[in-house]
Amino acid sequence: MPRPRPTLRHVAVVTGTRADYGLLYPVARAIDQHPALELRLVATGTHLLTRSLGDLAFPVAAKVTMQKRGRVGRTHDAKALGRGVSGLTEAFAALTPDFVLVLGDRIEAFAAASAASVMGVRVAHLHGGDRAEGVADEAMRHAITKLAHLHLPATPRSARRIVRMGEPHDTVHVVGSPAIDELDSVAPASDAPRVLVLQHPIGDDDGTERKRMAATLAATAKHARLVFAPNHDPGRNGILAAIADADVDPVEHVPRRRFISLLKAADVIVGNSSAGLIEAAACKTPCVNIGPRQNGRDQPNSVVNATYSTRSIAAAIRGAERLDRRRFRHPYGKGDTGRRVSELLAELDFDRLPVRKQNSY
Numbered sequence: 539m540p541r542p543r544p545t546l547r548h549v550a551v552v553t554g555t556r557a558d559y560g561l562l563y564p565v566a567r568a569i570d571q572h573p574a575l576e577l578r579l580v581a582t583g584t585h586l587l588t589r590s591l592g593d594l595a596f597p598v599a600a601k602v603t604m605q606k607r608g609r610v611g612r613t614h615d616a617k618a619l620g621r622g623v624s625g626l627t628e629a630f631a632a633l634t635p636d637f638v639l640v641l642g643d644r645i646e647a648f649a650a651a652s653a654a655s656v657m658g659v660r661v662a663h664l665h666g667g668d669r670a671e672g673v674a675d676e677a678m679r680h681a682i683t684k685l686a687h688l689h690l691p692a693t694p695r696s697a698r699r700i701v702r703m704g705e706p707h708d709t710v711h712v713v714g715s716p717a718i719d720e721l722d723s724v725a726p727a728s729d730a731p732r733v734l735v736l737q738h739p740i741g742d743d744d745g746t747e748r749k750r751m752a753a754t755l756a757a758t759a760k761h762a763r764l765v766f767a768p769n770h771d772p773g774r775n776g777i778l779a780a781i782a783d784a785d786v787d788p789v790e791h792v793p794r795r796r797f798i799s800l801l802k803a804a805d806v807i808v809g810n811s812s813a814g815l816i817e818a819a820a821c822k823t824p825c826v827n828i829g830p831r832q833n834g835r836d837q838p839n840s841v842v843n844a845t846y847s848t849r850s851i852a853a854a855i856r857g858a859e860r861l862d863r864r865r866f867r868h869p870y871g872k873g874d875t876g877r878r879v880s881e882l883l884a885e886l887d888f889d890r891l892p893v894r895k896q897n898s899y
Contacts, residue, residue, distance in 0.1 A: 546576045549662075549883055550599070550635035550654075552626070554583025554646025555769065556590040557813075560794035562641055564719035565664070566596060568876035569639075574884040578633050582622060583646040584770050590791055600629035604646060611772045612741065615645055622649030630657055637662050637688070637883055641716075643670075643679035655685040658893050662688040662883065664716065664875075667696030667703075669834025670812065676834075687891055690879055692816075693836050693869045704897030708890065713878045714871015717816045721873060724795050730803030733763040733855070737809035739773025740831050747776030748783075750846040754828060755784045757851035758808055764789060764800065806858045808851065815841055819868035824858035826851060838868040 551566045553559040570577040582602040585591045591598075602625035604618040626649055630638065638654035640647035641664040651661045663686035668679060683689065683700055691697040692715035700710050737754055739747045755765070767788040768777040781788050792800070801807060802821045807814045810832060814825035819838035827837075828844045828851060837843075840861065844854035 545574070547574060547636040547883060548576045548578055548634065549637045549639055550578045550580050550630060550633055550650075551639045552580045552582065552646065552650040553585065553594070554581075554604070554644055555585070556588070556593070556791055556794075557769070557811075558641050558644065558647075559585070559590070559594065560797070561664075561716045562639075563595065563716075563794065564876035565639070565716050565879050566876075568880035569883065570596060572880045572884055575880060578635060580626070580629055580633075580650070582626065582649075583644070587770070588791055593791075593793055599633055602626050602629055604649065605770060610770060610774050615772065619645045619649050622646060623653050626650050626653040627657065630654055630659060635659060639664070639879075639883075640682065640686075641665055643668075643675040643682065645678065648678045648682055651682045651685040660688065660888075660891060660893060661686040662690060662879075664690045664713075664879070665692050665696075667691040667699040668693075668836075669699075670832045684895075687893065687895065688882070688886070690882070692871065692875075695836055695869070701898075704899050706898045711878075711882055712871075713882075714873070714875045715816055716875040716879075717813070718820050718868075718870050718873045719876050721798060721817065721820050724798045724802065726803035727796070727799040728803070730800045731762040731764045732805045733758050733761040734800060734804045734807045735763055735765040735809055736807060736811040736813065737777060737828065738768045738811060738831065739771045739777055740810070740829065741772045744773060744776030744779065747773035748780045750829070751777040751780035752783065753846055753848045754808060754851055755780060755786065756848040757855065759784070761855075766790075766792070806855055808855065816868070816870050819866055820870065820873075822863040822866050824861050824863070826854040826858050828854075836869050838866060840866040840868070 569575045578599040579596045580600045581598045604622040639662045666683045689710040690713045697712045767790045806824045808826040818825045819840040825841045842854045842858045844850040
């Protein structure tokens with residue numbers, strides 16, 4: 539006779555970077571506060587390389603080492619992915635979650651979805667169906683979609699892409715972006731610079747990434763600015779070299795609420811982060827989006843695109859400053875994503891969400 543399921547549904551929320559944790563936090567908090575759910579936070583990726591592990595607001599149920607300090611590049615990412623699949627398999631075996639929740643398209647999310655799917659654990663995927671080139675983001679995001687059982691896209695356009703990929707309509711729920719949750723509770727910073735610079739590599743060699751970042755730094759040199767360190771994708775060392783060439787001290791880590799307070803008060807955010815397209819629009823802050831990293835993502839009317847040249851970026855900054863902030867609109871929801879996700883996880887009928895998957899076409 540089968541053993542009855544426990545009353546509480548256990549949800550393993552997997553976070554790999556300070557950026558994804560900032561988005562996952564309101565979802566994790568809603569899960570933690572829901573009477574029918576139990577949160578089990580799993581930390582991996584660059585959390586174990588930086589100070590950001592200390593910023594996690596919930597007890598960490600498991601830590602899984604993937605990246606190794608100082609080793610950056612596609613080969614090292616592939617090796618980290620293998621370590622992640624193995625380590626997360628052990629973590630999930632010990633935690634016995636009913637759901638594994640991941641966000642986006644990075645190797646940490648892909649490792650978690652791969653391990654859970656093969657183990658027969660239901661995968662819930664936030665921000666699936668988006669488009670953005672990144673490094674290998676496009677391929678990994680859609681691969682996670684095919685591994686996932688419950689789809690939680692941020693926009694209707696992303697939801698339609700998921701359905702076109704063969705996922706059943708009744709497994710796709712548009713919930714908005716968790717990046718919008720709780721923004722209203724953060725006041726603008728009184729000490730914000732005019733320009734925030736947040737530029738990540740797109741996987742090219744260090745020399746190319748160095749030249750691209752040099753153009754961005756030259757275009758913003760006359761403005762009061764704050765330059766953030768890039769993520770740990772291939773090409774990171776080139777961007778750091780350009781920052782050193784400009785004699786700038788980059789900010790390696792800022793807590794989420796501090797970042798939002800700076801974003802609200804800044805005149806413009808410059809670079810290629812998704813925060814420029816999502817959070818910035820909700821904060822009524824213009825964005826200069828450089829290069830192809832965000833190609834295909836839903837772009838609000840707060841975005842001015844630029845190429846990797848000092849002249850193009852400087853012109854885009856001038857254009858962004860002329861935008862009417864009162865007219866900014868975005869498609870990323872109303873700021874209630876955490877609540878909506880927790881309710882879905884608690885109320886979904888498992889019989890209608892089978893572990894075995896089949897394309898709908």
